[in-house]
Every structure is written in structure tokens, then in C-alpha cells.
Amino acid sequence: MDMSPAHTSQRANDIAQVSRRPALKPAAAGTVSLAMGEPDFPTPAQVSSAGIAAIERGETHYADQNGLPQLRQAIAARTTLQTGRPYAPEQVVVTHGGTGGLSCVFLGLVDPGARVVMPEPTYSLYADLVALVGAEPVLVPLADDLHWDLDALAAALPGADAFVFCNPCNPTGIVHTAEELQFVARLLDGTDTLVISDEAYSGLVFGDATYSSVLNVPGLAERALLVQTFSKTYAMTGWRIGYVVAPQHLVAPIARIHRTINGSLATFTQHAALAALELTEAELMPMVTAYAERRDFAIQLLSGRDDICLGSPEGAFYAFLRYPYPVPSEAVANDLSDRGVLVRAGAEYGPHGEHAVRISFATSKASLRQGIDIICRYLDELADRHGQPQPTV
Numbered sequence: 039m040d041m042s043p044a045h046t047s048q049r050a051n052d053i054a055q056v057s058r059r060p061a062l063k064p065a066a067a068g069t070v071s072l073a074m075g076e077p078d079f080p081t082p083a084q085v086s087s088a089g090i091a092a093i094e095r096g097e098t099h100y101a102d103q104n105g106l107p108q109l110r111q112a113i114a115a116r117t118t119l120q121t122g123r124p125y126a127p128e129q130v131v132v133t134h135g136g137t138g139g140l141s142c143v144f145l146g147l148v149d150p151g152a153r154v155v156m157p158e159p160t161y162s163l164y165a166d167l168v169a170l171v172g173a174e175p176v177l178v179p180l181a182d183d184l185h186w187d188l189d190a191l192a193a194a195l196p197g198a199d200a201f202v203f204c205n206p207c208n209p210t211g212i213v214h215t216a217e218e219l220q221f222v223a224r225l226l227d228g229t230d231t232l233v234i235s236d237e238a239y240s241g242l243v244f245g246d247a248t249y250s251s252v253l254n255v256p257g258l259a260e261r262a263l264l265v266q267t268f269s270k271t272y273a274m275t276g277w278r279i280g281y282v283v284a285p286q287h288l289v290a291p292i293a294r295i296h297r298t299i300n301g302s303l304a305t306f307t308q309h310a311a312l313a314a315l316e317l318t319e320a321e322l323m324p325m326v327t328a329y330a331e332r333r334d335f336a337i338q339l340l341s342g343r344d345d346i347c348l349g350s351p352e353g354a355f356y357a358f359l360r361y362p363y364p365v366p367s368e369a370v371a372n373d374l375s376d377r378g379v380l381v382r383a384g385a386e387y388g389p390h391g392e393h394a395v396r397i398s399f400a401t402s403k404a405s406l407r408q409g410i411d412i413i414c415r416y417l418d419e420l421a422d423r424h425g426q427p428q429p430t431v
């Protein structure tokens with residue numbers, strides 16, 4: 039049988055053409071990683087214990103394909119409480135992380151040729167999923183402050199089949215405000231545009247920033263697919279569990295794709311997720327506080343430089359560092375890796391992510407200090423090579 043690359047499907051080729059997502063490797067010895075998109079905290083003990091107890095009870099067989107009824111019930115109850123709108127367990131599909139949820143939404147609801155509007159830079163998986171389903175990406179650059187450019191959205195959204203974004207945003211750390219969401223609701227009034235809201239970092243919001251779920255906004259809630267994951271808030275990236283909350287009439291296609299690809303999810307993982315939902319805010323707060331302190335620490339370390347602009351990261355655990363030198367971000371990421379610090383190239387997140395790198399606060403202050411020192415020394419080299427820049431906006 040011929041197993042040559044000629045067998046690669048058109049679909050896989052289409053993704054390969056657009057994808058800027060690097061294959062992730064562990065950091066080499068002696069290298070500091072500010073590239074990680076996952077919590078450096080262990081999964082809370084209560085959660086791991088619930089998973090282990092489920093295995094020991096023999097909960098190791100197929101589960102309901104849409105998710106354990108008690109888990110969907112708990113998710114629906116929590117969503118109802120948070121939004122003041124009634125959500126039924128039948129509106130929840132438990133998925134293989136946020137990645138699985140997004141994949142099911144795209145494959146289930148977005149047709150080839152559909153226009154999918156994406157403010158960018160944004161989470162790099164969306165572009166790959168648009169390619170997977172053969173849709174047409176409509177990229178809308180963010181404003182200088184890394185919030186949405188509302189005029190540009192007003193120009194792009196008419197005729198859109200779907201609008202996809204994350205809030206809080208990876209890679210910018212921006213929390214989109216209720217006003218921004220309400221503006222989009224008004225733009226979409228009277229249309230059939232689907233709104234795909236990836237709220238993976240909703241539990242990681244700092245300081246005065248206020249996060250509004252898409253489900254809290256009239257005009258968006260009725261058309262919204264909320265994609266959520268246990269990965270970030272609960273430090274559960276390896277458990278691979280998330281969910282989609284959908285308007286009732288959109289559940290069946292999502293569930294169809296989910297069971298076609300996944301069948302059911304691991305049963306004990308779902309018991310662990312149920313225990314995660316029972317954690318109190320006070321139990322989760324130490325992680326949020328630690329990210330917030332590290333964010334402040336990183337901002338302080340970078341504050342003396344007028345060649346770095348990082349907006350004001352208010353959520354998730356990222357900062358997006360824009361620099362004014364004419365060096366592509368993938369070259370910068372490679373140079374930094376050679377000098378001992380891993381970061382993510384801004385271009386991974388869209389064309390307007392160029393000339394920026396993403397750093398993550400999901401690491402110790404010592405690593406942040408070491409990594410940012412290396413970044414600063416490297417920027418000094420670039421300044422010597424390319425001349426002192428104009429101060430960034």
C-alpha cells in the first residue's frame with residue numbers, strides 16, 4: 039500500500055497551508071520557557087482525587103456521548119446562575135477540551151465557503167479550523183490598544199456567516215468589555231450570523247477588568263455558541279475536557295460531530311470535572327492572584343523600555359509585546375530561543391500579530407526575570423543594529 043505523502047488529504051493540506059501553529063517541544067535544558075499556554079500549577083487535589091475515586095469505583099466504561107447527565111446538569115445550572123437565563127442540560131455537549139468543542143462547532147455549523155470574521159491577532163486554532171471546513175476567513179485587525187476596531191468590525195460583519203473570538207484573548211490578554219459585545223450585538227441585529235465565543239480564560243481576569251460572557255448580552259446570547267474548557271481555570275490541560283453551550287436548535291449538529299469523532303469521553307475525567315465545578319472561588323483564588331502578581335512583575339520589568347508596547351493585559355496569562363524593529367517575529371522567536379528563552383511568535387496569531395511576541399505568566403517570577411532579561415538584552419542588540427526606534431504607540 040502506498041503510504042507516501044501523496045495520500046495526504048486535501049483537507050490536511052489546506053490546514054498545513056495556513057497553519058502557523060508550531061509543533062510544541064519541551065524546553066531544552068537551561069532554557070527558560072515563557073511560551074507555555076498552560077498553567078504551571080498542579081490540578082487541585084480534590085479534582086484529581088475525584089478522578090482517581092471514579093476509576094477505583096469502576097467508572098471506566100462508556101459514558102453518555104453528550105456528557106455525563108450530572109455534569110451537563112451542573113454546567114447548565116452554573117450557566118443559568120451566571121447569566122440569569124434558563125439553560126437546560128440538553129443544551130450542553132461535553133467535549134474533548136476547548137479544542138474539541140471548537141472543532142465540533144466548526145464542523146457541525148460552518149459550511150465550505152462561509153465567511154468567518156475573526157478579529158486578529160487571535161488564538162491560532164481558529165484559522166486552522168476555518169481551513170479544515172473550507173470556509174473563508176475575514177481577518178479584522180485589532181485597534182492599537184488591542185481591543186476590537188469597532189469601525190472595522192462594522193465594515194466586515196455584514197453578510198458574515200460566523201464571528202469567532204476569544205474573551206479574555208489569547209494572545210493579547212485583553213478582556214473585551216460588555217460595551218464591545220453590545221456593539222457587536224447591535225451590528226448583528228436582524229442577521230443570521232453565528233457567534234462563536236471561546237471563553238477558555240474566563241476564570242483568569244485581573245484587577246478592575248470585568249469579564250462579560252457572550253451569554254450575558256441580549257442579542258448575542260440567542261445566537262451564541264459558548265465554548266468553554268476546564269484546562270486553564272482548573273489547571274486541567276491534560277484531562278482533556280471542556281464543553282459547548284448552544285441554543286437548543288444548534289445542539290444536534292454539534293453532538294453529531296462530537297460522537298462521530300470522539301464517541302464518548304473518558305468517564306473518570308468527567309467525574310473530575312464535576313469536582314472542579316464544586317471548587318469555591320476562594321479555592322481557585324491563589325492561582326488567579328499568582329498570575330496577577332506575575333503580570334505586574336513582568337510589566338514592571340519591561341516598564342523602562344520605550345521600544346516595547348504591551349497594551350494592558352487584564353486576563354488570561356499572556357502579554358503581547360510589540361517591538362518596532364523590522365525583524366519578523368518568527369526570526370525573533372528563533373533568536374530568543376538561541377539565547378535561552380522561548381516565546382511565541384506574534385505571526386502565529388495572524389498577520390497583524392507580526393512584529394510582536396507573546397510571553398506567558400504561567401511560570402515562576404524567577405523564570406520571568408531571567409527570560410525578560412534575555413529579551414531586553416536582545417532588544418538592545420536590535421536597537422544597535424537597526425537604530426533607536428520611535429517610541430511605540
Ligand SMILES: Cc1ncc(COP(=O)(O)O)c(C=O)c1O
Pocket residue numbers: 075134135136137138161204208236238239267268269275279280
Ligand atoms: C483561547 C483558547 N481556546 C481554547 C484553547 C484550547 O484549550 P483545551 O486545552 O481545552 O483544548 C486554548 C489553549 O491554549 C486557548 O488558548
